[in-house]
Amino acid sequence: MSVAPMMDWTDRNCRYFHRLLSPRARLYTEMVTSPAVVHGDRARLLGFDDSEHPVALQLGGSEPAELAEAARIGAAEGYDEINLNVGCPSDRVQSGRFGACLMREPSLVAECFAAMRETVSIPVTVKCRIGVDEQDEDADLTRFVDIVAAAGCTVFVVHARKAWLQGLSPKENRDIPPLNYGRVYRLKRERPTLTIAINGGIDSVDDVRTHLEHTDGVMLGRTAYHEPYRLAEIEHALHGEPLPDxxxxxxxxxxxxxxxxxxxxxxxxxxxxxxxxxxxxxxxxxxxxxxxxxxxxxxxxxxxxxxxxxxxxxxxxxxxx
Known part of the structure; x- marks a missing residue:
């Protein structure tokens, strides 16, 4: 189980709190752009408490050399994983040529992934959607995953919705595009050697158990934030961790x-x-x-x-x- 990177929410204070509720979950930072990491205030952007481990740094960007440098900095700061954002649908992300719009450019994502992987020894992973706009959820998702996997990526976290970059706001993109869990299940069946985690609309112990029958991992988003005690309940159900008061x-x-x-x-x-x-x-x-x-x-x-x-x-x- 993991807690999704969520802008304005999963900062270091949130992660410290979530770790008290969930000793095992992998926690993710908010998305941080590679230029900000390379040129910005690293203590403010990247600082975290040791108790947060395992904790992953999510990067946004599309310039391979800059992403590689940001990944190197993140690894040096002590993060356990670097995750590349290929799923955020916000206008700001689109204007910067990163996030969900990169699903149209799998070869560029593969180049970015390869540059990061060559730079760090910790795992590098990708978080994506099942498609964007007019893309075919079957053929285009398979093509995207295969091209990025050919560059060495073995772990994909898939938000089981399309992102509609034209016509829907970022908020609407979290709810309006229909969930298609079956597509993510099928991806795992078709590519069994890859590690596939599922994200999107998951809010109960029963949901988690069902998804784990078909995928390798489950990532919780808004439920973990608005009802944080669910994290403790899921850990108790899956691993027998005592329920905290x-x-x-x-x-x-x-x-x-x-x-x-x-x-x-x-x-x-x-x-x-x-x-x-x-x-x-x-x-x-x-x-x-x-x-x-x-x-x-x-x-x-x-x-x-x-x-x-x-x-x-x-x-x-x-x-x-």
Whole structure:
């Protein structure tokens, strides 16, 4: 199991929180462009806590030499995997000639992959869609995978939707194109020597078990973010990991949060990722309300989290009375 790279969501604070819930899941950074890695603030872009391992760096780009240099930098920073984004449908990504539009250029993706693979000793993988726009989900996906695999790629994470780069917004691309899990299953059957993981619309233990009957791995996206305790439930179901107590998870976030604030960060940077921890339980709304209304303040500290916990307990008792 892994947690998908999600822009504006899977930053280092989110990953630290997710690791407490899931000792085994592979975590991914937000997509970082290769120019940003090569020329930007590496401490800000690439920093992570040692507890996050195994953690993968997802890169966006289409220039082989620059991607190779970014991969080298990522490996030197200690990442366990470099993943090439060939699935993001945003306008900004398209204008930069990377992301999902690269599915139309499998030979270029293969060249980029080969350059990265030659530069680093850690695994290099590809995350893609089943196609874009007018592409044929069968012939064009097979052609894409075969060309990139010929360059040495053995691991593909496939989001089981097309990306419509013309006519749909990035948000709409997450929901409107229909899921086609069978196409990903068929890819695994047709290319059994490749490692194929599936992504898209997966939100329960039963979903994960079903997909693992047909593929090598499952990547969770929005469910892992909006209902993070699902990560713990899936690990418990698959591996027998003890189910952690939610309040204990919150308590274990305190030291990390205090250090973040002491270094100049805001409480909201961390608690925004924790809003869904009690999803579906009595008092969840009170927990979210206190955090949402107070964590953004410049002077907010851990006492806000304590107030949110107390509000949740009070709401739970009122409901039980």
């Amino acid at each position: 939610r309040d204990d998870i919150v308590a274990r976030m305190r030291g990390y949060t205090d250090a973040h604030i002491a270094a100049g960060g805001r409480l909201q940077h961390i608690t925004r990722h924790m809003l869904g921890l009690y999803q579906g339980l009595p008092g969840a709304r009170a927990w979210r309300r206190v955090l949402s209304e107070n964590a953004h303040r410049a002077d907010a500290d851990w006492s806000v989290v304590e107030r949110a916990l107390e509000a949740r307990r009070s709401a739970r008792l009122e409901r039980a009375a």
